[in-house]
Amino acid sequence: MTAEKRRRWAVLAALVLGALTVFVGPASPASAHAVLQRTTPATQSVVQAAPADVKLTFSEGVNPVAGKIQVIAPNGDRVGGDPRAEGSTLIIPVRADQRGTYLVSYRVISADSHPVSGAFTFSVGATSAVPALTEDGDETDPVVAGVIPVAKFLGYAGLVLVVGPVLVLLFLWPSRLSRRGPARLVRTGLGLVAASTLAALYLQAPYTSGGTILDAGGLGDVVASAFGTALLVRLGLLVAIAIMLRPILAVRGDGGRTGEGPIDLIVLAALGAAAIFTWPLTGHPSASPVAAVSVVADAVHLVSMAVWLGGLVMLIGFLLRQASERELGAILPIWSRWAALAVGALLLAGVVNALIEIGTLDALTGTTYGRFILVKTALFAAVVGIAAYSRSLVRKRVTAERPGRIRTAVRAELAITVVVLGVTSVLVQQTPARTEAENAVLADQGYFSVLVDSPLYTLQVELDPAKVGGNSLHLYAYEPGTTNLLTTEEWTTTAALPAAGIEPIDVPMLRVADNHAISEFQLPAAGTWEFKFTLRTTEIDQATVTVTVDVAS
Structure with a gap:
């Protein structure tokens, strides 16, 4: 092997290794790409009547993973039946015939083919110790x-080595x-x-x-x-x-x-x-809010990338070394126009996808997905600058006089685009910024809402902001299992923090409508608070429900 060939192979190996370090480094598991929006019974709620099934509603369609969905009773028995998915709702039949706390563990596949896992609890009649999972494997x-990501990178590299070279050959x-x-x-x-x-x-x-x-x-x-x-x-x-x-x-x-x-x-x-x-049908675009637009934009993005990068491989690998001055004089202007069109399409498709997957400026700078987009954009800007320099050389027709200059420019262009491929391989495994931002909002929204049942009524509880300090409490009473308003004669509420030794505190309630009462009060400490609500619906009929709320500092 000649020194020139050894040098070329060394450069290629360095590029590949550089790209590998980009995506092998952050080898942590990809986050969930669907958001659990609500559960029935609600998380940490206490219901008086045992539910016939548990429902989990996500932000997009899901499919259950066989053997990875469990409902564990207070005594440790598995009491969940065969789960089924109806669109974005997962339904798990349960046999909740014991009093105490139940643990629900789930793992589903979101519409974009990524797994979503988690767990939550609810209680029947009263709380008890949280049962242990009978199986692992939720991560x-x-x-x-x-x-x-390595497999994805190889696929993108293969696409580049097919599309661009075939067009050049044709x-x-x-x-x-x-x-x-x-x-x-x-x-x-x-x-x-x-x-x-x-x-x-x-x-x-x-x-x-x-x-x-x-x-x-x-x-x-x-x-x-x-x-x-x-x-x-x-x-x-x-x-x-x-x-x-x-x-x-x-x-x-x-x-x-x-x-x-x-x-x-x-x-x-x-x-x-x-x-x-x-490719887009097995990734994020298939689950985007405007799937048809995302799929087309992603396909255009892939083709443009493959044409541009594949053409660069042909230039640096063959044409700049083997073609004559006259042949290069005919080839390079045409290739320069192709590259300009490919870059334009790449940029347009990338902007469309970024607007869909990111949505807001905060999501661009405040999410992992957004930061990868910023890195990819910076690299793209650098390679576009080098491409513009290459085009200027072609327009000035200096390639024959000083061919080394355009070879250097094309090698630099190729090097950066290989790294861009590596970044893309990681990016497609990341949670889209719109989903990550939605997760963050749900985690930090400072608002608690739950529906709890008793034999006499269904009670909607809303606590805002569910943090230490001043809070607003709204209670709405409905006929059991319906949305029909229920006239309530008397409302009694207490709040306790057993872990900190805070005994039940009376929370004064103001009745503002037949089925609606409110209160403004202070929560002095963070932790899991236990609220008891007693509603009297007639002169003699009353029932109490319990709700636990995680209060942040």
Whole structure:
């Protein structure tokens, strides 16, 4: 191997290693991409009548993970039935025939194929010690979480090595030059995409179940899912594309290729477009608020990236070394226009997706997803600057006089875009900023609301801001299990903090309507407060319900 070849391979290895460090570094499990909005019974509520089922409502559609959804009774028995999903609501039949606290543990798959796990409690009649889980596995294995971005990076790299080189071979490649090198490049790209797809299909099983990398027990469920279907379709399309590419990659004795007709190119383009759409259909765009727009924008983003970066690979790997001055004089202006169009489409699609997935300036700077977007934008700005410099060299036609300058510029452009690929591989595993911001709002909104049941009434409790200091309490009474207003004769409320030794404090209530009472009062300390509400609905009928509220400092 010559010194020049060794130097080129060393540069390529350094670029790949640099990109790997970008996405292997943050190998923590990806966060949930759907938000648990409410539960019935409500979290930490005390209900008098045992529920027939438990309902969890999320911000997007979910599917249950087999064996990972449990309802544990106060005595430790599993009392949950087979869960079912109805859109964004997960319904778990329960046999809640014991008095005390129940623990609900769940793991579901969100619409964008990412797992969502968590747990909460509710009590029947009165609170008791929280039962222990009978199984673990609610967290994503860190090895699985680390390998998934690597597999995604290989898929993106393979896409680059197919799309850009094929376009160059079709429209810019000098007929006198051998196609052996580019053909090997394209075949390598096809192999990388296939390997990445198979890896993604396999890894989705332990990723969704919370198992180790060797745990493929749920592979059948993955294959049967929409995610698995999209990946299988991609594999089938890859086979068809490989067959259609044979005449383009075939080499004649003079270094040229066998011919292909316009119908073949149309079919190849259609197959390629269909394959591209399998990427957004298995990621964030499929669960976006405007899924059709997000899917199209993401597909345009991928194609533009593959054309631009794949063309740079062909320039630096072959054309700048093998093409003559006259050939470069014809090729580079055309490539420069292609690159400008690809960059423009890349920028437009990226802005559209960022507006959808981020939404607000606070989410851009205050979320992990947003910060990755900022890093990617900075890198993109740098590479656009270098590309503009390359275009200026082409316009000035200095490539023949000083070819080293454009080679250096293209290498720098290629280096940064490889790192951008690495950042993208991590980005697609992160919780979208809109979802992360919604999670933060739910966690810090300083507002508590719950519905609790008794044989005489259903009570809606609202406490604002549920923090130390002044609070507003609103109580609304309804007929049991309905939304019909219930006239209430008397309201009595007490609040206690047993963990801090604070005995029940009377909370004065002001009746403002037949079914509505309010109070303004002070909470002196943070912790889990226990509220007891006694409502008298007639001269002799009354019932008491208990609600626990986590009060922040």
